[in-house]
Amino acid sequence: MAKKDTKAKAAEKKAAKASRQAKKTDKKEKKTKAKSKGDNGSDEDVDLEAVLADYAKQQEQFLKVTEVATEPPSARSSAALVASPSNSNELFLFGGEYFNGALATFYNDMYIYQINKAEWRRITSPNSPLPRSGHAWTRGGNAGGIWLFGGEFSSPKQGTFYHYNDFWRLDPITREWNRIENKSKGPPARSGHRLTYFKNYILLWGGFQDTSQSTKYLQDLWLYDTQNYIWHSPTLPPTSQKPDARSSFSFLPHEAGAVLFGGYSRVKSTATAGGSKSIAKRQVLKPMIHQDTWFLRITPPPPEATSNTPPAVRWERRKKPANSPNPARVGATMAYHKSRGICFGGVHDVEESEEGIESEFFDTLFAWNIDRNRFFPLTLRRARASNKKPVQQERGGRRGRGKADEEELLRNLALLETTGTLDSSDTNLTDTMDIDKPEDPEEDEPAKTEQPVLNTMPRARFNAQLAVQDDILYIFGGTYENGDQEITFDEMHAIDLGRLDGVRQIFHREPENWQGSAEVSSDEEEEEDDEQSDSDSDLSSDEEDEKSRRPDTPMTELSSPPPDLEPDTTEEPIPLPKIQDNNPYPRPFESLRDFYARTSIEWQEIVLERLQERGDDAGATTVKGLKKAGFERAEERWWDLREEIMALEDEQEQAGISEVVNLGEKGGGNAAGAGRRR
Numbered sequence: 001m002a003k004k005d006t007k008a009k010a011a012e013k014k015a016a017k018a019s020r021q022a023k024k025t026d027k028k029e030k031k032t033k034a035k036s037k038g039d040n041g042s043d044e045d046v047d048l049e050a051v052l053a054d055y056a057k058q059q060e061q062f063l064k065v066t067e068v069a070t071e072p073p074s075a076r077s078s079a080a081l082v083a084s085p086s087n088s089n090e091l092f093l094f095g096g097e098y099f100n101g102a103l104a105t106f107y108n109d110m111y112i113y114q115i116n117k118a119e120w121r122r123i124t125s126p127n128s129p130l131p132r133s134g135h136a137w138t139r140g141g142n143a144g145g146i147w148l149f150g151g152e153f154s155s156p157k158q159g160t161f162y163h164y165n166d167f168w169r170l171d172p173i174t175r176e177w178n179r180i181e182n183k184s185k186g187p188p189a190r191s192g193h194r195l196t197y198f199k200n201y202i203l204l205w206g207g208f209q210d211t212s213q214s215t216k217y218l219q220d221l222w223l224y225d226t227q228n229y230i231w232h233s234p235t236l237p238p239t240s241q242k243p244d245a246r247s248s249f250s251f252l253p254h255e256a257g258a259v260l261f262g263g264y265s266r267v268k269s270t271a272t273a274g275g276s277k278s279i280a281k282r283q284v285l286k287p288m289i290h291q292d293t294w295f296l297r298i299t300p301p302p303p304e305a306t307s308n309t310p311p312a313v314r315w316e317r318r319k320k321p322a323n324s325p326n327p328a329r330v331g332a333t334m335a336y337h338k339s340r341g342i343c344f345g346g347v348h349d350v351e352e353s354e355e356g357i358e359s360e361f362f363d364t365l366f367a368w369n370i371d372r373n374r375f376f377p378l379t380l381r382r383a384r385a386s387n388k389k390p391v392q393q394e395r396g397g398r399r400g401r402g403k404a405d406e407e408e409l410l411r412n413l414a415l416l417e418t419t420g421t422l423d424s425s426d427t428n429l430t431d432t433m434d435i436d437k438p439e440d441p442e443e444d445e446p447a448k449t450e451q452p453v454l455n456t457m458p459r460a461r462f463n464a465q466l467a468v469q470d471d472i473l474y475i476f477g478g479t480y481e482n483g484d485q486e487i488t489f490d491e492m493h494a495i496d497l498g499r500l501d502g503v504r505q506i507f508h509r510e511p512e513n514w515q516g517s518a519e520v521s522s523d524e525e526e527e528e529d530d531e532q533s534d535s536d537s538d539l540s541s542d543e544e545d546e547k548s549r550r551p552d553t554p555m556t557e558l559s560s561p562p563p564d565l566e567p568d569t570t571e572e573p574i575p576l577p578k579i580q581d582n583n584p585y586p587r588p589f590e591s592l593r594d595f596y597a598r599t600s601i602e603w604q605e606i607v608l609e610r611l612q613e614r615g616d617d618a619g620a621t622t623v624k625g626l627k628k629a630g631f632e633r634a635e636e637r638w639w640d641l642r643e644e645i646m647a648l649e650d651e652q653e654q655a656g657i658s659e660v661v662n663l664g665e666k667g668g669g670n671a672a673g674a675g676r677r678r
Contacts (some may be wrong), residue, residue: 046155048162070122075490078133083469085139089116097133103156106131134191141197143226146170152191163189186231192247217245232310250334257298263290264330293318322374331462338639341368347462361460376643453502596634603630
């Protein structure tokens, strides 16, 4: 009997085991069917690697790169927008995600906006990167092309995350993607990081990794050598400082390295609770908006070094920028333009309690002068009617003097080319002295398609995608939160950074509502209608209000060359020294073209002087090179002082002055300092 009982029990166990195995198999089959039918009920069990493999197979169906005209891109956040390095009429947009309140959708489509035609083009390619958001890309500097690294992908309900560590180069002319295979160990996977460039290097820093349960912020630095195809992770000196880990910061190029500003992270903090007798302590993560600034100094290896030799790097902490946006904000990452960072929008969170966070969103535009470490608010201005009169006859004598100066410059240039000195010579190059005036961005042809121009900034938002092409700032998308509802803007705007005379609306579609949520509040739309219905008489009061919001910064003197980029842990704003230099200054209401036409002789003299003394501007050894180098210096000067000059223009307009004229050009009086008087 005992043996029979034992056998019976063994048979029962075997049957139970088989039953469990059958149930397990049946469960797996049901999950597989649910995935194939798009059933996202079990979000945690979604196999992201299998989903991405399916995307890769679908991508292989494209046999060649195709480009077709299309509607503007669908609404999306955390995409990447960049100005083409090879065509001043193109912008590239790649990837992003859209969350409708229930499900997240990721994209790997690429769009090109052709500025001169006001037309969108959609690109398909057999080797395009997989869908992602939170990736970073940058122009390649000396290496050319556009470079992309990392990003993230998630299950539809964002229960599980996947971070990429792949590295790509896009050829902006052929539209072809090329995945870079590393010869050495490369950066680990991440999103929320930033890329920039320095000479032949692509620089990567920061970001985060999300595992659903926790978020890890990163602070590692990587440099990719585009000539030797090697990633370097340079070792910092033992006692050197470096920025704290973060994401969503600004990382901008500099002639000696790169500059980092701001960012966001969550840091550990101790929270207390309880009465006076017993206090309970626990560790919590609190949001932190970083406001520090760091300069990354890079020294390339010597020519005799091997290809495996990394450049020497050093982080140097800078002083807190003067007039930085207040309150501190995140989600206002900058676009680079003429040694400046241009930022728009942002959000400031105030944690009222453990249950809720109060958020303030912004629609303000700032320029951060990198070298002088100073922020300037950029506000829209009323368009001015041009009242310039022809002065060809009036300026005949001055032009004659200018022609003689040009002849003298060209003779000196010829001497420098032949003898290396500026000693006497009979060389005469007046035949080639016709100086072409460079094209001014203000003279560009408008887009053929008529686009509305608004006299107010785009609505408040954070994480808008920014790019600058040909002195025009482009703002794509962005996010706004209305209670528990997340609104992704479906629009694109353009702002002329030289004129600031309005916001051109490239396209606009009303954002879709969240799934199952209430209608979008119409408060913002009513505000916009009220603003647009204001009469012209109200514009002056609006401008006064805008001016009252600006930092109270005296502008009686134009600032001097930048302070040194030396390490400093001081967090107080340091006023800039007010030292005048001898280089020409732009005048109020003077365009870049007029500034160069007035000062071209002086700039070319500066180029010649530096060429003779220090060998600078080596490319300026021809007539064309001399003109180009002179214009580049004039352009750099004009943009460097743009914000101060605009402040002078605002003050003079309030005083009823709409144009400043040099008395010397009118044939009388001493013109010294006329353009700088207040």
